Structure formats: C-alpha cells, structure tokens
Amino acid sequence: MPRRRLLGFAGAGAALAGAGAAAGALVGGAASSERVRPTGAEAVPFHGEHQAGITTPAQDRMHFVALDVTTDDRAELVDLLREWTAAARRMTAGQEAAEGGAVGGSPQAPPEDTGEALDLPASALTLTLGFGPSLFDHRFGLADRRPPKLVELPRFPSDDLDERRCGGDLCLQACANDPQVAVHAIRNLVRIGFGRVRVRWSQLGFGRTSSTSTSQSTPRNLFGFKDGTNNIKAEDADALREHVWVAPGDGPDWLVGGTYLVARRIRMHVEVWDRTSLAEQEAVVGRAKGTGAPLGQLAEFDPVDLHVKGAGGEYLVKEDAHVRLASAEHLGGVRILRRGYNFTDGTDGLGHLDAGLFFVCFNRDTGRQFVPMQMALSTKDRMMEYLEHTGSGHFAVPPGVREGGFWGDTLFEGRSGG
Secondary structure, X not given: OOHXXXXXXXXXXXXXXXXXXXXXXXXXXXXXXXXEXXXXXXXXXXXXXOOOOOOOOOOOEEEEEEEEEOOOOHHHHHHHHHHHHHHHHHHHOOOOOOXXXXXXXXXXXXXXXXXXXXXXXXXXXXXXEEEOHHXXXXXXXXXXXXXXXXXXXXXXXXXXXXXXXXXXXXEEEEEEOOHHHHXXXXXXXXXXXXXXXXXXXXXXXXXXXXXXXXXXXXXXXOOOOEOXXXXXXXXXXXXXXXXXXXXXXXXXXXXXXXXXXXXXXXXXXXXXXXXXXXXHHHHHHOEOOOOOOEOOOOOOOOOOOOOOEXXXXXXXXXXXXXXXXXXXXXXXXXXXXXOXXXXXXXXXXXXXXXXXXXXXXXXXXXXXXXHHHXXXXXXXXXXXXXXXXXXXEEEEEOOOOOOOOOOOHHHHHOOOOO
16 A cells, blocks of 8 residues: 555645655656656656656655675576565555555564555655676676776775775665655665675765755755755756766667766764864855855856956965866866765764765766766865765666666666667
C-alpha cells in the first residue's frame, strides 16, 4: 500500500507544501526522469533517459553509501541489481520496498520492509546508482568494459584521506525532503543486498549546499556563505549536454546518457573560521557574506569580474580567492554540476565539531573537469587553511532505467545507453 494513503495525501501535501520549490516541468527530453519539480511530498519519476537525483531539484536531505560486492558470481550481482531496481521503483513512488513488506508477510519471517517510513509520503525521494573502478576487476568479466575515464582520483596536495571513507565497488545516493525516507531507502537496499554486498562507508547530509534548478534559492554552507551560485541548472539543457552527460564517442556505449560522480568528504574547521574577521572571510571566498555578490559587484547573480581592482590596484577578487580559482574563466571553461550537503558527525574527541561539506558533483569527464579544478583549489586556494579532505570516491553513473529494465542493464546486457 502506498505510504501516502496511510498518511492521507491531502494532509501530507499541506504539511510539506512550503518545504520545496514550486511545481512545474523542467526543460528537457520527454523521456527524462527529472521533469518534475519536487514541492516536498510528491514522487519523482524513477524511469527516464537519465537517473533521477542528478538534475532533480536538490532535496533537503541525503544518505550516501559506498558498498563492496562480496559475491564473485556475476549472476548474483545482476540478480541483486534487478531486486534493487524493483525496490527502488516502489520506494520512490511512496510505497514499501515490497508489497505488504512491513506487516503483510508471515509473522514467523523477517519483514520485507523495515517499516519506519510506513506513514510517510514519497518526499521527492530519488535513488542514484554508480559503479566504482574496483567493480571492473577480474570477478565479473567487466575489465574490458571499464570506461577509460573512470580513473582512480589522484591524491591532491591538501588531502588527508581516511581509507575507511574512500572507494567502493558501488554507490547509492538517496535524496529526499524527509531524512527518515532517505535512510529507510538505503537501509532497505542494504538489507536486500545482505550476503552479496557490505557497506564500506556512508554519509548523512542535511541542508543542500547548492541549487540544481532556477526554481530554488541559493543555500548557505556551514561557513555561512551562499554556496553554488553559478552551478549548472536543470533548465540549461545545453550546459548539461556539454558538461554533464556522457555522449556517443566519449567512451563505452553502455554509459551514454550517464555521467561520472565524484564524492568528497570535506571537514570544515568551523571553530577556526568562526574566529576569523568578516573581511578575511569575504576575501577568502571572494563574495560578500550577506548578499552573496562577487566582490566588486552588487547582487548575488552579477557576473564575477576577475579583473576589477580596488583603489590600491589589487584585484578585489584576490588571486587566491575560492571564487576565482573555481571559476570557469580561470579554468578554461571547465564547469561541473554540484550537489553537496552539510554534515555534522559529532565531535573529533578534542573538543571540536566534526562538521563540514559532503561534496558531490557530476561531470562528463572527471579527468578534464573535476581533477584540474580540485588541483587548482588544493594548491592555491586560501580556503584550504580551513578545510580537510577526509574521504573520496569516483563512480560511473549509468543512464536511466527504461520500463522493464534494471539499474546498470546497459553494462551487463550490452544495451546502448543512448
């Protein structure tokens, strides 16, 4: 039974009407799985040309998990992907992972749904699957199908990586406007995978740190600054084709219509930042903290002018400012689609918050987009004094699931993703 029936659709809609963006159709192909703007409670289509959870207007909560495959049997892995697809299709529609799963089965058997989302609406839940480089080893006969651009990320100069928070054969990203809906989805997919996969690492996130639709306002990160003002938006189909979606000729045919996901866990030393002057904070970022305007401009969405100078002849957006180093102008036109979240994971045992940004981005060619951007930031960005990169992952995200198909069928069955 759909969760929304148990709650009452009208009541759920009224309760959550103010939580998200205005309803409407996004610009894109008719087959796109991301044409619906979530308003808070409703369902986002699961099927489509691309996976949901990429250009879908960013929801408020996220649960990300990287997993290792524990079986060496290719058929078992394919069966798992089929089972995951069936459960994901149901959960994104606001239903249990299996029909009658929580309380409708035998009292003597474990339930097929954990039940904590029974009385909750779909909450714009999206689920996105990716394949890590390590999946393409000898186990499943996939070595010759590994995309050449699915590279192992280099160790950047500023990295302080914890190997327990890196890598993975698979990743699952759940985004929703209710944290319990997101956690329920990941919990049940992991439950279904018992004996075939195990969790390698995971991350909870709250408060999106970027907008993926023009219908959304720009959020703030834990440094208090508006984040992702110049992000690629879902309505900009040309930018998505150029910078996000894998195109014919880019690599293996099975990945056409997909993309590459980079995940980075970035601890922010908020206590040090909080003792820094406002002027210094704005110089580090290159934007005004209140309005979000680039230094030297008046409003948030005014174009960044890297050439404007102050009375003393110095650039207002300094040469080591984050905005300058991450700008497309500085990077020769490079852009990425950001989709990160804030996190707070308790303390570090030394009296400081373990808090920061769980950075997620999607791009068409990580080696030509994310890697040079991160190299520039890690070597020159003044903000690195306040950051510590502690986790990392890189995944190939296959195209969307067609009716009757399953996650990753283009990889395992040879269907073209185009």
